[in-house]
Amino acid sequence: DARVTQTPRHKVTEMGQEVTMRCQPILGHNTVFWYRQTMMQGLELLAYFRNRAPLDDSGMPKDRFSAEMPDATLATLKIQPSEPRDSAVYFCASGLVLGGQYNSPLHFGNGTRLTVT
Amino acid sequence: AQKITQTQPGMFVQEKEAVTLDCTYDTSDQSYGLFWYKQPSSGEMIFLIYQGSYDEQNATEGRYSLNFQKARKSANLVISASQLGDSAMYFCAMREADTGRRALTFGSGTRLQVQP
Numbered sequence A: 001d002a003r004v005t006q007t008p009r010h011k012v013t014e015m016g017q018e019v020t021m022r023c024q025p026i027l028g029h030n031t032v033f034w035y036r037q038t039m040m041q042g043l044e045l046l047a048y049f050r051n052r053a054p055l056d057d058s059g060m061p062k063d064r065f066s067a068e069m070p071d072a073t074l075a076t077l078k079i080q081p082s083e084p085r086d087s088a089v090y091f092c093a094s095g096l097v098l099g100g101q102y103n104s105p106l107h108f109g110n111g112t113r114l115t116v117t
Numbered sequence B: 001a002q003k004i005t006q007t008q009p010g011m012f013v014q015e016k017e018a019v020t021l022d023c024t025y026d027t028s029d030q031s032y033g034l035f036w037y038k039q040p041s042s043g044e045m046i047f048l049i050y051q052g053s054y055d056e057q058n059a060t061e062g063r064y065s066l067n068f069q070k071a072r073k074s075a076n077l078v079i080s081a082s083q084l085g086d087s088a089m090y091f092c093a094m095r096e097a098d099t100g101r102r103a104l105t106f107g108s109g110t111r112l113q114v115q116p
Helices: none
Strands: A005-007 A010-013 A019-024 A031-038 A042-050 A053-056 A065-071 A074-079 A088-095 A112-116 B010-014 B019-021 B032-039 B046-052 B064-069 B074-079 B088-096 B110-115
Touching (some): A005 A088, A019 A088, A019 A112, A031 A074, A042 A065, A074 A088, B010 B019, B019 B110, B032 B064, B032 B074, B074 B088
Parallel strands (some): A010 A112
Antiparallel strands (some): A005 A019, A019 A074, A031 A042, A031 A088, A042 A053, A065 A074, A088 A112, B019 B074, B032 B046, B032 B088, B088 B110
């Protein structure tokens, strides 16, 4: 059963440190998404890629966050420097979303729970 | 304006009974898809059911069905014969095709608790 794999599952770090979260999308999926979940804001889209090219990163604080997809099997989300307000669960999701198509679901990883102290 | 509105922060249901979780949406697109996800306490997001804007029949997947009322812009999830394992957060989401936006926009969720 194909799954989206995220590492690490949990991360505790101190303010100012760099955090890197990794995601392996499902093989064959062409679109990869990063979402952040907090109690206050719910599920927010940070960025997404199609065929490894960034399509939308308008939800991401540009000064400290960066998202890349160095190859089809790896997507990364980096925070540098991290702040306590970045504490959240970060989800990666992938899907096969073709042009004009709207019926394909996203498949989510188990998330990275980030705590910044 | 909120794209997806889930007005029930929490719901209780007795085991074996049916429950309806509400979802209304806002879009000017003609083509769009509506999705429901389940998030148990373990945290993963599980896809449950999909309904397309042009689908004439309500979607069903096992004990899940989607009560789609296009004119009212509602896409309520119905869970029949509730089980204790159905206790979780449930999220309604939408993808709008006309804008070319591929991401899903999520509602704030409804926490369902199934009581024995």
